[in-house]
Amino acid sequence: MKKFEDQNHEDLEAFFLSAQRALPAPSDQLRERVLQNAQALMAMQGAETSDSTGSDIRFLGGLSDFWSDFWPGLGGFKGWASLAVIAGLSFQFGGVAPEVETQIYDMILGQNELGLEGSDPFEDLYLAYLEG
Amino acid sequence: MPSQTPNQLDDATLLAAYAKGMPEAARILTERLTPKLYAQAYHRLQNAADAEDIAQEAMLRLWKIAPDWQSGRAKLSTWLYQVVANLCKDRCRKPQMTGLEQAPEPIDPSLAVESHLQDERRASALYKALDQLPQRQAQALRMRHLDELSNPEIAAIMAVSIEAVESLLARGRRQLKTCLEAEISALGYHDEKV
Numbered sequence: 042m043k044k045f046e047d048q049n050h051e052d053l054e055a056f057f058l059s060a061q062r063a064l065p066a067p068s069d070q071l072r073e074r075v076l077q078n079a080q081a082l083m084a085m086q087g088a089e090t091s092d093s094t095g096s097d098i099r100f101l102g103g104l105s106d107f108w109s110d111f112w113p114g115l116g117g118f119k120g121w122a123s124l125a126v127i128a129g130l131s132f133q134f135g136g137v138a139p140e141v142e143t144q145i146y147d148m149i150l151g152q153n154e155l156g157l158e159g160s161d162p163f164e165d166l167y168l169a170y171l172e173g
Numbered sequence: 174m175p176s177q178t179p180n181q182l183d184d185a186t187l188l189a190a191y192a193k194g195m196p197e198a199a200r201i202l203t204e205r206l207t208p209k210l211y212a213q214a215y216h217r218l219q220n221a222a223d224a225e226d227i228a229q230e231a232m233l234r235l236w237k238i239a240p241d242w243q244s245g246r247a248k249l250s251t252w253l254y255q256v257v258a259n260l261c262k263d264r265c266r267k268p269q270m271t272g273l274e275q276a277p278e279p280i281d282p283s284l285a286v287e288s289h290l291q292d293e294r295r296a297s298a299l300y301k302a303l304d305q306l307p308q309r310q311a312q313a314l315r316m317r318h319l320d321e322l323s324n325p326e327i328a329a330i331m332a333v334s335i336e337a338v339e340s341l342l343a344r345g346r347r348q349l350k351t352c353l354e355a356e357i358s359a360l361g362y363h364d365e366k367v
Binding site: 050052054055056057059060061062063065067068069071072074075076078079080083086087095135 | 190192194199200202203204205206207208211212215221222225228229232235236237239240285289291292293295296298299300318319346349352353357
């Protein structure tokens with residue numbers, strides 16, 4: 042390639058060519074250092090990319106976010122424990138031990154303690170209805 | 174259309190491939206660009222260790238910008254050229270090293286000693302003469318004749334028209350020749366005329 046269009050500057054071209062020839066070669070370590078930097082940054086940037094765009098990880102992260110909002114909304118562990126106790130008691134009162142339910146009912150009305158077993162405030166109305 | 178080998182891909186495409194995690198792209202870019210950046214820095218600093226540091230730093234900046242690089246925004250080589258130029262300016266502002274780090278580079282034994290010494294003397298005279306020129310003329314001459322950039326590339330880097338680059342080069346050559354007049358006689362150039 043002729044870099045000097047003007048033939049009067051051939052002497053200058055000799056100086057520039059000499060400067061290029063006198064250029065010392067870079068060390069072998071330079072290439073290694075540059076490539077090491079490239080690989081280190083690629084690893085860092087790859088990790089960031091995975092965090093932000095990996096579909097599986099993003100899905101799991103979404104679930105995690107959902108639970109992190111939903112769980113406190115339910116009252117956390119205390120809320121769930123209270124619900125479990127209430128559910129257990131309801132089951133117990135409703136289906137397994139009707140005698141316990143009767144006892145509680147009686148306790149509330151105080152009828153056993155007062156010796157008024159079988160007494161019903163609406164009993165008269167009920168009997169009148171049966172009798173027509 | 175025939176498919177391209179990775180070595181035939183342009184710099185911006187390779188950088189995008191690197192950003193997507195392809196190590197081969199980094200290897201090709203390193204081998205393609207690092208020697209040029211090193212040479213550019215050396216022609217301004219005349220110190221191999223500094224030139225290597227600057228080439229490494231410029232390439233590090235390239236790796237960092239890879240995920241955000243927009244192909245249409247600027248030419249990669251132009252951007253890198255400016256990075257190296259700025260790093261060289263910063264390096265020149267720092268106190269100069271003394272002692273062994275400024276010792277001349279060992280002579281390549283594969284070259285004839287006399288020829289190598291001739292080149293070194295001419296190179297030294299050239300660098301001194303360039304330092305005496307107006308800054309923009311010297312900048313244009315370095316880019317054209319040492320870094321081997323085209324006039325349009327120089328125009329893009331200097332943010333001037335191509336005609337302005339041609340004018341800078343013409344005036345720069347005249348002044349440079351004046352500055353080197355004594356050395357041209359003393360160091361000769363006739364062996365280059367073949």
